[in-house]
Amino acid sequence: MHQTKNYTAIRLIFLFLSGLMLLFIVAPLLGLFFSTSVPSLFESLQDRQVTSSIGLTLCVSALFTLLAGIFALPLAYLIARKDFRGKTIVQGLIDIPIVLPHSAAGIAVLGFISRDSTLGRFADLLGFNLVGSPFAIGIAMAFVSVPFLINAARDGFLAVPERLEQAARSLGASPFKVFRHISLPLARHSVITGLVMMFARGMSEFGAVVIVAYHPMTTPVLIFDRFNSYGLDYARPVAVLFIIICIVVFIALRLLGKKKNGG
Amino acid sequence: MLSCRSLVYMVGDFSLNGFSLELKKGDYCALLGPSGSGKTVILELIAGLRSLKKGSVVINGVDYTHTPPQQRPVGILFQDYALFPHMTVYENIAWPLKIRKIHKAEMVESVAGLAEELDIARLLERMPGSLSGGEKQRVALARTLVIHPLVLLLDEPLSALDAPLRDSSIALLGKLSKKGITILHVTHDPFEISSLANRSIFIGPGF
Numbered sequence: 001m002h003q004t005k006n007y008t009a010i011r012l013i014f015l016f017l018s019g020l021m022l023l024f025i026v027a028p029l030l031g032l033f034f035s036t037s038v039p040s041l042f043e044s045l046q047d048r049q050v051t052s053s054i055g056l057t058l059c060v061s062a063l064f065t066l067l068a069g070i071f072a073l074p075l076a077y078l079i080a081r082k083d084f085r086g087k088t089i090v091q092g093l094i095d096i097p098i099v100l101p102h103s104a105a106g107i108a109v110l111g112f113i114s115r116d117s118t119l120g121r122f123a124d125l126l127g128f129n130l131v132g133s134p135f136a137i138g139i140a141m142a143f144v145s146v147p148f149l150i151n152a153a154r155d156g157f158l159a160v161p162e163r164l165e166q167a168a169r170s171l172g173a174s175p176f177k178v179f180r181h182i183s184l185p186l187a188r189h190s191v192i193t194g195l196v197m198m199f200a201r202g203m204s205e206f207g208a209v210v211i212v213a214y215h216p217m218t219t220p221v222l223i224f225d226r227f228n229s230y231g232l233d234y235a236r237p238v239a240v241l242f243i244i245i246c247i248v249v250f251i252a253l254r255l256l257g258k259k260k261n262g263g
Numbered sequence: 264m265l266s267c268r269s270l271v272y273m274v275g276d277f278s279l280n281g282f283s284l285e286l287k288k289g290d291y292c293a294l295l296g297p298s299g300s301g302k303t304v305i306l307e308l309i310a311g312l313r314s315l316k317k318g319s320v321v322i323n324g325v326d327y328t329h330t331p332p333q334q335r336p337v338g339i340l341f342q343d344y345a346l347f348p349h350m351t352v353y354e355n356i357a358w359p360l361k362i363r364k365i366h367k368a369e370m371v372e373s374v375a376g377l378a379e380e381l382d383i384a385r386l387l388e389r390m391p392g393s394l395s396g397g398e399k400q401r402v403a404l405a406r407t408l409v410i411h412p413l414v415l416l417l418d419e420p421l422s423a424l425d426a427p428l429r430d431s432s433i434a435l436l437g438k439l440s441k442k443g444i445t446i447l448h449v450t451h452d453p454f455e456i457s458s459l460a461n462r463s464i465f466i467g468p469g470f
Contacts, residue, residue, distance in 0.1 A: 161345075163341060163343060163345045164345050164347060164348075166307075166312045166332075166341075166345070167339075167341060167345035167347075168347075168358075169311075169312065169331075169332040169333055170310050170311075170312065170332050170333075170335075170337065170338065170339045171333075171338075171358065171359040171362075171406065171407070171410060172333045172334075172359050172362060172363060172410055173333055173359075173362050174331075174333055177362050181358070181362065182347060185349050186347075186348070186349055
Protein backbone atom coordinates (compact mmCIF):
# COMPACT_ATOMS: atom_id res chain seq x y z
CA MET A 1 0.00 0.00 0.00
CA HIS A 2 2.78 2.35 1.10
CA GLN A 3 4.78 1.33 -1.96
CA THR A 4 1.87 2.04 -4.33
CA LYS A 5 1.45 5.52 -2.81
CA ASN A 6 5.16 6.21 -3.26
CA TYR A 7 5.03 5.00 -6.85
CA THR A 8 2.08 7.29 -7.64
CA ALA A 9 3.85 10.27 -6.06
CA ILE A 10 7.01 9.63 -8.08
CA ARG A 11 4.94 9.27 -11.23
CA LEU A 12 3.22 12.59 -10.59
CA ILE A 13 6.56 14.33 -9.96
CA PHE A 14 7.99 12.84 -13.14
CA LEU A 15 4.93 13.83 -15.15
CA PHE A 16 5.11 17.37 -13.79
CA LEU A 17 8.83 17.71 -14.58
CA SER A 18 8.34 16.19 -18.03
CA GLY A 19 5.48 18.59 -18.72
CA LEU A 20 7.64 21.58 -17.73
CA MET A 21 10.43 20.32 -19.99
CA LEU A 22 8.10 19.99 -22.98
CA LEU A 23 6.60 23.41 -22.24
CA PHE A 24 10.11 24.87 -22.19
CA ILE A 25 10.61 23.59 -25.77
CA VAL A 26 7.16 24.35 -27.12
CA ALA A 27 6.31 27.67 -25.43
CA PRO A 28 8.80 29.94 -27.27
CA LEU A 29 7.82 28.37 -30.59
CA LEU A 30 4.09 28.76 -29.92
CA GLY A 31 4.70 32.34 -28.77
CA LEU A 32 6.51 33.03 -32.02
CA PHE A 33 3.72 31.50 -34.11
CA PHE A 34 0.87 33.25 -32.28
CA SER A 35 2.54 36.65 -32.48
CA THR A 36 2.98 36.40 -36.25
CA SER A 37 0.07 37.33 -38.49
CA VAL A 38 -0.81 35.24 -41.52
CA PRO A 39 -0.63 38.24 -43.93
CA SER A 40 2.91 38.99 -42.77
CA LEU A 41 3.83 35.38 -43.49
CA PHE A 42 2.46 35.64 -47.03
CA GLU A 43 4.28 38.92 -47.43
CA SER A 44 7.53 37.18 -46.47
CA LEU A 45 6.77 34.40 -48.92
CA GLN A 46 6.64 36.98 -51.70
CA ASP A 47 9.82 38.71 -50.56
CA ARG A 48 12.53 37.66 -53.02
CA GLN A 49 15.29 38.18 -50.49
CA VAL A 50 13.57 35.73 -48.16
CA THR A 51 12.80 33.07 -50.78
CA SER A 52 16.28 33.23 -52.32
CA SER A 53 17.89 32.94 -48.87
CA ILE A 54 15.73 29.89 -48.07
CA GLY A 55 16.61 28.34 -51.45
CA LEU A 56 20.31 29.02 -50.87
CA THR A 57 20.21 27.60 -47.34
CA LEU A 58 18.43 24.38 -48.34
CA CYS A 59 20.48 23.80 -51.52
CA VAL A 60 23.90 24.45 -49.95
CA SER A 61 23.14 22.34 -46.90
CA ALA A 62 21.81 19.46 -49.04
CA LEU A 63 24.74 19.60 -51.47
CA PHE A 64 27.40 19.70 -48.77
CA THR A 65 25.66 16.96 -46.79
CA LEU A 66 25.86 14.70 -49.84
CA LEU A 67 29.45 15.73 -50.58
CA ALA A 68 30.47 15.16 -46.97
CA GLY A 69 28.83 11.73 -47.12
CA ILE A 70 31.38 10.60 -49.74
CA PHE A 71 34.16 11.13 -47.21
CA ALA A 72 32.28 10.61 -43.95
CA LEU A 73 30.85 7.15 -44.69
CA PRO A 74 34.22 5.48 -45.41
CA LEU A 75 35.64 7.14 -42.28
CA ALA A 76 32.69 5.94 -40.18
CA TYR A 77 33.11 2.43 -41.59
CA LEU A 78 36.85 2.36 -40.86
CA ILE A 79 36.27 3.50 -37.29
CA ALA A 80 33.56 0.87 -36.82
CA ARG A 81 35.55 -2.00 -38.30
CA LYS A 82 39.26 -1.41 -37.82
CA ASP A 83 41.43 -1.15 -34.77
CA PHE A 84 44.35 1.15 -35.37
CA ARG A 85 46.79 3.22 -33.39
CA GLY A 86 45.32 6.63 -32.56
CA LYS A 87 41.72 5.53 -33.07
CA THR A 88 40.63 7.21 -29.83
CA ILE A 89 42.29 10.44 -30.95
CA VAL A 90 40.53 10.25 -34.33
CA GLN A 91 37.18 9.74 -32.59
CA GLY A 92 37.90 12.71 -30.34
CA LEU A 93 38.86 14.87 -33.35
CA ILE A 94 35.55 14.07 -35.03
CA ASP A 95 33.61 15.40 -32.05
CA ILE A 96 35.59 18.64 -31.75
CA PRO A 97 33.25 20.70 -34.00
CA ILE A 98 30.34 19.80 -31.71
CA VAL A 99 32.00 21.28 -28.62
CA LEU A 100 33.55 24.36 -30.28
CA PRO A 101 31.74 27.68 -29.99
CA HIS A 102 30.33 28.09 -33.49
CA SER A 103 31.82 31.55 -33.94
CA ALA A 104 35.23 29.99 -33.20
CA ALA A 105 34.44 27.27 -35.75
CA GLY A 106 33.69 30.05 -38.25
CA ILE A 107 37.05 31.71 -37.51
CA ALA A 108 38.78 28.34 -38.04
CA VAL A 109 37.00 27.80 -41.37
CA LEU A 110 37.78 31.38 -42.41
CA GLY A 111 41.49 30.73 -41.83
CA PHE A 112 41.17 27.64 -44.02
CA ILE A 113 39.57 29.41 -47.01
CA SER A 114 40.88 33.00 -46.77
CA ARG A 115 43.23 34.40 -49.39
CA ASP A 116 46.19 33.77 -47.06
CA SER A 117 45.54 30.02 -47.01
CA THR A 118 46.73 27.51 -49.62
CA LEU A 119 43.17 26.76 -50.71
CA GLY A 120 42.30 30.46 -50.84
CA ARG A 121 45.42 31.29 -52.87
CA PHE A 122 44.65 28.45 -55.30
CA ALA A 123 41.06 29.68 -55.73
CA ASP A 124 42.39 33.22 -56.18
CA LEU A 125 44.62 32.00 -59.02
CA LEU A 126 41.49 30.65 -60.72
CA GLY A 127 39.75 33.98 -60.20
CA PHE A 128 37.52 32.99 -57.24
CA ASN A 129 37.24 34.48 -53.80
CA LEU A 130 36.04 31.75 -51.49
CA VAL A 131 35.17 34.04 -48.59
CA GLY A 132 31.59 35.23 -48.93
CA SER A 133 30.71 32.50 -51.43
CA PRO A 134 28.19 29.63 -51.24
CA PHE A 135 31.25 27.38 -51.03
CA ALA A 136 32.30 29.10 -47.79
CA ILE A 137 28.77 28.71 -46.44
CA GLY A 138 28.80 25.00 -47.32
CA ILE A 139 32.18 24.43 -45.69
CA ALA A 140 31.05 26.21 -42.51
CA MET A 141 27.80 24.22 -42.43
CA ALA A 142 29.61 20.93 -43.04
CA PHE A 143 32.30 21.65 -40.47
CA VAL A 144 29.84 22.03 -37.60
CA SER A 145 27.40 19.32 -38.69
CA VAL A 146 29.46 16.44 -40.13
CA PRO A 147 30.09 14.81 -36.70
CA PHE A 148 26.37 13.97 -36.56
CA LEU A 149 26.67 11.99 -39.79
CA ILE A 150 29.94 10.26 -38.89
CA ASN A 151 28.76 9.22 -35.43
CA ALA A 152 25.36 7.97 -36.60
CA ALA A 153 26.88 6.03 -39.51
CA ARG A 154 29.59 4.56 -37.26
CA ASP A 155 26.93 3.28 -34.84
CA GLY A 156 25.01 1.85 -37.79
CA PHE A 157 28.04 -0.02 -39.14
CA LEU A 158 28.89 -1.27 -35.64
CA ALA A 159 25.43 -2.83 -35.45
CA VAL A 160 26.02 -4.87 -38.63
CA PRO A 161 27.35 -8.31 -37.61
CA GLU A 162 30.86 -8.82 -38.98
CA ARG A 163 29.87 -12.41 -39.68
CA LEU A 164 27.64 -11.23 -42.55
CA GLU A 165 30.57 -9.39 -44.11
CA GLN A 166 32.76 -12.48 -43.74
CA ALA A 167 30.05 -14.60 -45.37
CA ALA A 168 29.88 -12.13 -48.25
CA ARG A 169 33.67 -12.23 -48.70
CA SER A 170 33.64 -16.04 -48.75
CA LEU A 171 30.88 -15.94 -51.38
CA GLY A 172 33.15 -14.02 -53.74
CA ALA A 173 32.61 -10.34 -52.96
CA SER A 174 35.40 -7.79 -52.90
CA PRO A 175 35.58 -5.52 -49.83
CA PHE A 176 33.89 -2.73 -51.81
CA LYS A 177 31.03 -5.00 -52.90
CA VAL A 178 30.61 -6.13 -49.30
CA PHE A 179 30.36 -2.49 -48.26
CA ARG A 180 27.90 -1.59 -51.04
CA HIS A 181 25.65 -4.66 -50.92
CA ILE A 182 25.79 -5.69 -47.26
CA SER A 183 27.19 -3.13 -44.80
CA LEU A 184 25.65 0.03 -46.25
CA PRO A 185 22.13 -1.37 -46.81
CA LEU A 186 22.08 -2.89 -43.34
CA ALA A 187 23.28 0.36 -41.76
CA ARG A 188 21.00 2.49 -43.94
CA HIS A 189 18.63 3.52 -41.17
CA SER A 190 21.48 5.05 -39.15
CA VAL A 191 23.08 6.52 -42.26
CA ILE A 192 19.82 8.21 -43.32
CA THR A 193 19.31 9.49 -39.78
CA GLY A 194 22.86 10.88 -39.85
CA LEU A 195 22.29 12.55 -43.22
CA VAL A 196 19.04 14.12 -42.02
CA MET A 197 20.68 15.33 -38.81
CA MET A 198 23.63 16.77 -40.71
CA PHE A 199 21.37 18.48 -43.23
CA ALA A 200 19.10 19.92 -40.53
CA ARG A 201 22.01 21.06 -38.37
CA GLY A 202 23.78 22.57 -41.38
CA MET A 203 20.84 24.61 -42.60
CA SER A 204 20.18 26.05 -39.15
CA GLU A 205 23.79 27.08 -38.60
CA PHE A 206 24.35 30.77 -37.88
CA GLY A 207 27.53 31.36 -35.87
CA ALA A 208 30.05 29.80 -38.24
CA VAL A 209 28.26 30.90 -41.43
CA VAL A 210 27.99 34.57 -40.47
CA ILE A 211 31.79 34.75 -40.04
CA VAL A 212 32.66 33.27 -43.44
CA ALA A 213 29.81 34.76 -45.47
CA TYR A 214 27.45 37.51 -44.37
CA HIS A 215 26.45 37.76 -48.03
CA PRO A 216 24.91 35.89 -49.80
CA MET A 217 22.60 35.59 -46.81
CA THR A 218 21.43 32.23 -45.54
CA THR A 219 18.09 32.39 -43.75
CA PRO A 220 19.54 32.31 -40.20
CA VAL A 221 21.79 35.25 -41.16
CA LEU A 222 18.84 37.05 -42.78
CA ILE A 223 16.76 36.64 -39.62
CA PHE A 224 19.63 38.13 -37.59
CA ASP A 225 20.09 40.92 -40.14
CA ARG A 226 16.38 41.85 -40.09
CA PHE A 227 16.30 41.76 -36.31
CA ASN A 228 19.43 43.88 -36.06
CA SER A 229 18.38 46.42 -38.68
CA TYR A 230 14.59 46.65 -38.32
CA GLY A 231 13.62 44.92 -35.07
CA LEU A 232 11.62 41.95 -33.90
CA ASP A 233 8.48 42.51 -36.02
CA TYR A 234 10.47 42.25 -39.24
CA ALA A 235 12.51 39.26 -38.18
CA ARG A 236 9.56 37.25 -36.81
CA PRO A 237 7.72 36.29 -40.05
CA VAL A 238 10.98 35.12 -41.66
CA ALA A 239 11.80 33.09 -38.54
CA VAL A 240 8.34 31.48 -38.53
CA LEU A 241 8.53 30.70 -42.23
CA PHE A 242 11.96 29.11 -41.86
CA ILE A 243 10.88 27.07 -38.84
CA ILE A 244 7.86 25.77 -40.80
CA ILE A 245 10.09 24.84 -43.73
CA CYS A 246 12.66 23.18 -41.43
CA ILE A 247 9.93 21.11 -39.76
CA VAL A 248 8.34 20.11 -43.09
CA VAL A 249 11.71 19.13 -44.59
CA PHE A 250 12.70 17.26 -41.44
CA ILE A 251 9.44 15.28 -41.33
CA ALA A 252 9.57 14.58 -45.08
CA LEU A 253 13.13 13.26 -44.87
CA ARG A 254 12.34 11.10 -41.85
CA LEU A 255 9.29 9.67 -43.60
CA LEU A 256 11.36 9.04 -46.73
CA GLY A 257 13.96 7.27 -44.60
CA LYS A 258 11.31 5.11 -42.95
CA LYS A 259 9.73 4.27 -46.31
CA LYS A 260 13.10 3.21 -47.72
CA ASN A 261 13.61 1.06 -44.66
CA GLY A 262 10.30 -0.64 -45.28
CA GLY A 263 8.53 1.23 -42.49
CA MET B 264 43.04 -31.82 -52.87
CA LEU B 265 43.12 -29.74 -49.66
CA SER B 266 46.47 -29.48 -48.03
CA CYS B 267 47.04 -27.38 -44.91
CA ARG B 268 50.70 -27.38 -43.94
CA SER B 269 51.96 -26.29 -40.53
CA LEU B 270 49.38 -23.56 -39.96
CA VAL B 271 50.49 -21.09 -37.31
CA TYR B 272 48.13 -18.41 -36.03
CA MET B 273 47.89 -16.32 -32.91
CA VAL B 274 45.18 -14.01 -31.59
CA GLY B 275 44.93 -12.81 -27.98
CA ASP B 276 45.56 -15.79 -25.69
CA PHE B 277 44.81 -18.31 -28.42
CA SER B 278 47.50 -19.86 -30.58
CA LEU B 279 47.51 -22.54 -33.25
CA ASN B 280 50.90 -24.14 -33.56
CA GLY B 281 51.63 -26.06 -36.73
CA PHE B 282 48.25 -27.60 -37.62
CA SER B 283 48.44 -29.82 -40.72
CA LEU B 284 45.76 -31.60 -42.72
CA GLU B 285 45.65 -33.51 -46.02
CA LEU B 286 42.31 -34.31 -47.66
CA LYS B 287 41.65 -36.14 -50.90
CA LYS B 288 38.87 -35.22 -53.32
CA GLY B 289 35.53 -36.40 -51.94
CA ASP B 290 36.82 -36.86 -48.39
CA TYR B 291 34.39 -36.08 -45.59
CA CYS B 292 36.53 -35.13 -42.62
CA ALA B 293 35.27 -34.46 -39.12
CA LEU B 294 37.31 -31.89 -37.21
CA LEU B 295 36.59 -32.66 -33.56
CA GLY B 296 37.54 -30.80 -30.44
CA PRO B 297 36.14 -29.02 -27.40
CA SER B 298 34.98 -25.38 -27.37
CA GLY B 299 37.91 -22.98 -27.62
CA SER B 300 40.20 -25.50 -29.29
CA GLY B 301 40.34 -23.42 -32.48
CA LYS B 302 38.20 -25.50 -34.86
CA THR B 303 36.38 -22.48 -36.25
CA VAL B 304 39.65 -20.56 -36.53
CA ILE B 305 41.03 -23.36 -38.73
CA LEU B 306 38.03 -23.08 -41.05
CA GLU B 307 38.44 -19.30 -41.21
CA LEU B 308 42.13 -19.68 -42.00
CA ILE B 309 41.34 -22.08 -44.86
CA ALA B 310 38.62 -19.71 -46.12
CA GLY B 311 41.06 -16.78 -45.94
CA LEU B 312 38.99 -14.83 -43.40
CA ARG B 313 42.03 -14.74 -41.10
CA SER B 314 45.65 -14.26 -42.12
CA LEU B 315 48.15 -16.99 -41.32
CA LYS B 316 51.36 -16.21 -39.43
CA LYS B 317 53.04 -19.21 -41.03
CA GLY B 318 52.10 -22.23 -43.09
CA SER B 319 50.30 -22.74 -46.37
CA VAL B 320 46.88 -23.62 -47.75
CA VAL B 321 46.99 -25.51 -51.05
CA ILE B 322 43.87 -26.57 -52.96
CA ASN B 323 44.11 -28.70 -56.07
CA GLY B 324 47.84 -27.96 -56.27
CA VAL B 325 47.37 -24.18 -56.20
CA ASP B 326 48.77 -22.20 -53.26
CA TYR B 327 46.01 -19.99 -51.86
CA THR B 328 47.89 -18.93 -48.70
CA HIS B 329 47.94 -15.25 -49.64
CA THR B 330 44.80 -15.20 -51.80
CA PRO B 331 41.89 -13.07 -50.54
CA PRO B 332 38.79 -15.03 -49.49
CA GLN B 333 36.71 -14.00 -52.49
CA GLN B 334 39.18 -15.72 -54.84
CA ARG B 335 39.41 -19.06 -53.03
CA PRO B 336 37.44 -22.08 -54.29
CA VAL B 337 36.05 -22.57 -50.81
CA GLY B 338 32.52 -22.36 -49.45
CA ILE B 339 31.86 -21.95 -45.75
CA LEU B 340 28.64 -22.61 -43.88
CA PHE B 341 28.66 -20.64 -40.65
CA GLN B 342 27.19 -21.91 -37.42
CA ASP B 343 24.65 -19.06 -37.35
CA TYR B 344 24.13 -19.39 -41.16
CA ALA B 345 24.86 -15.64 -41.72
CA LEU B 346 21.95 -15.12 -44.11
CA PHE B 347 21.62 -11.54 -45.33
CA PRO B 348 18.55 -10.27 -43.45
CA HIS B 349 17.69 -7.55 -45.99
CA MET B 350 17.38 -9.99 -48.89
CA THR B 351 14.76 -12.62 -49.69
CA VAL B 352 15.76 -16.28 -49.80
CA TYR B 353 15.98 -16.05 -53.60
CA GLU B 354 18.17 -12.93 -53.40
CA ASN B 355 20.42 -14.58 -50.81
CA ILE B 356 21.05 -17.60 -53.03
CA ALA B 357 21.36 -15.54 -56.22
CA TRP B 358 23.64 -12.91 -54.68
CA PRO B 359 26.97 -14.72 -55.29
CA LEU B 360 25.95 -15.08 -58.96
CA LYS B 361 24.74 -11.48 -59.18
CA ILE B 362 28.09 -10.09 -58.02
CA ARG B 363 29.76 -12.33 -60.61
CA LYS B 364 27.52 -10.68 -63.21
CA ILE B 365 26.02 -14.00 -64.30
CA HIS B 366 23.24 -13.66 -66.88
CA LYS B 367 19.80 -13.41 -65.25
CA ALA B 368 18.30 -16.44 -67.01
CA GLU B 369 21.23 -18.60 -65.93
CA MET B 370 20.96 -17.21 -62.42
CA VAL B 371 17.24 -18.03 -62.15
CA GLU B 372 17.91 -21.53 -63.45
CA SER B 373 20.76 -22.18 -61.00
CA VAL B 374 18.77 -20.93 -58.01
CA ALA B 375 15.68 -22.89 -59.02
CA GLY B 376 17.73 -26.08 -59.48
CA LEU B 377 19.37 -25.81 -56.07
CA ALA B 378 16.11 -24.80 -54.39
CA GLU B 379 14.47 -27.89 -55.83
CA GLU B 380 17.34 -30.14 -54.79
CA LEU B 381 17.42 -28.79 -51.22
CA ASP B 382 13.62 -28.66 -50.94
CA ILE B 383 13.40 -24.92 -50.35
CA ALA B 384 11.61 -23.87 -53.56
CA ARG B 385 8.54 -22.81 -51.57
CA LEU B 386 10.67 -20.46 -49.46
CA LEU B 387 12.20 -18.37 -52.21
CA GLU B 388 10.06 -15.25 -51.62
CA ARG B 389 10.39 -15.39 -47.82
CA MET B 390 12.72 -13.26 -45.71
CA PRO B 391 15.37 -15.08 -43.62
CA GLY B 392 13.87 -13.80 -40.37
CA SER B 393 10.73 -15.86 -40.95
CA LEU B 394 12.54 -19.19 -41.46
CA SER B 395 13.11 -22.03 -39.02
CA GLY B 396 16.65 -23.19 -38.12
CA GLY B 397 16.54 -26.09 -40.56
CA GLU B 398 15.22 -23.91 -43.38
CA LYS B 399 17.90 -21.31 -42.73
CA GLN B 400 20.55 -24.00 -42.90
CA ARG B 401 19.31 -25.26 -46.27
CA VAL B 402 19.17 -21.72 -47.65
CA ALA B 403 22.72 -21.00 -46.42
CA LEU B 404 23.88 -24.28 -47.93
CA ALA B 405 22.24 -23.42 -51.26
CA ARG B 406 23.90 -20.00 -51.21
CA THR B 407 27.28 -21.65 -50.65
CA LEU B 408 26.79 -24.41 -53.22
CA VAL B 409 25.69 -22.01 -55.95
CA ILE B 410 29.35 -20.98 -56.43
CA HIS B 411 30.40 -24.64 -56.87
CA PRO B 412 33.17 -24.67 -54.24
CA LEU B 413 35.84 -27.37 -54.43
CA VAL B 414 36.00 -27.48 -50.64
CA LEU B 415 33.02 -27.07 -48.33
CA LEU B 416 33.70 -25.98 -44.75
CA LEU B 417 30.91 -26.64 -42.26
CA ASP B 418 31.02 -24.96 -38.85
CA GLU B 419 28.86 -26.95 -36.39
CA PRO B 420 26.00 -27.12 -38.91
CA LEU B 421 23.92 -29.50 -36.81
CA SER B 422 24.34 -27.98 -33.36
CA ALA B 423 21.36 -25.62 -33.58
CA LEU B 424 18.94 -28.22 -34.95
CA ASP B 425 16.58 -30.46 -33.04
CA ALA B 426 16.61 -34.24 -33.52
CA PRO B 427 14.28 -34.72 -36.57
CA LEU B 428 15.86 -31.80 -38.44
CA ARG B 429 19.31 -33.10 -37.57
CA ASP B 430 18.55 -36.44 -39.22
CA SER B 431 17.33 -34.80 -42.41
CA SER B 432 20.41 -32.52 -42.45
CA ILE B 433 22.70 -35.52 -42.02
CA ALA B 434 20.96 -37.15 -44.99
CA LEU B 435 21.41 -33.98 -47.01
CA LEU B 436 25.12 -33.71 -46.18
CA GLY B 437 25.56 -37.36 -47.08
CA LYS B 438 23.98 -36.64 -50.46
CA LEU B 439 26.39 -33.75 -51.02
CA SER B 440 29.37 -35.83 -50.03
CA LYS B 441 28.46 -38.47 -52.61
CA LYS B 442 28.69 -35.77 -55.29
CA GLY B 443 32.43 -35.59 -54.68
CA ILE B 444 32.73 -32.30 -52.79
CA THR B 445 35.54 -32.34 -50.24
CA ILE B 446 34.01 -31.51 -46.88
CA LEU B 447 35.60 -30.44 -43.62
CA HIS B 448 32.99 -30.58 -40.86
CA VAL B 449 33.68 -28.97 -37.50
CA THR B 450 31.85 -30.41 -34.52
CA HIS B 451 32.35 -31.10 -30.83
CA ASP B 452 30.15 -34.21 -30.97
CA PRO B 453 31.91 -37.30 -32.41
CA PHE B 454 28.66 -39.28 -32.68
CA GLU B 455 26.93 -36.56 -34.66
CA ILE B 456 28.55 -37.42 -37.97
CA SER B 457 29.80 -40.94 -37.44
CA SER B 458 27.73 -42.06 -40.43
CA LEU B 459 29.11 -39.32 -42.68
CA ALA B 460 32.82 -38.89 -42.06
CA ASN B 461 35.43 -41.15 -43.58
CA ARG B 462 38.14 -39.36 -41.60
CA SER B 463 38.33 -37.70 -38.20
CA ILE B 464 40.85 -35.35 -36.67
CA PHE B 465 40.82 -34.37 -33.02
CA ILE B 466 42.35 -31.13 -31.82
CA GLY B 467 42.83 -30.15 -28.19
CA PRO B 468 42.88 -26.65 -26.71
CA GLY B 469 45.76 -24.51 -28.01
CA PHE B 470 46.77 -27.18 -30.50
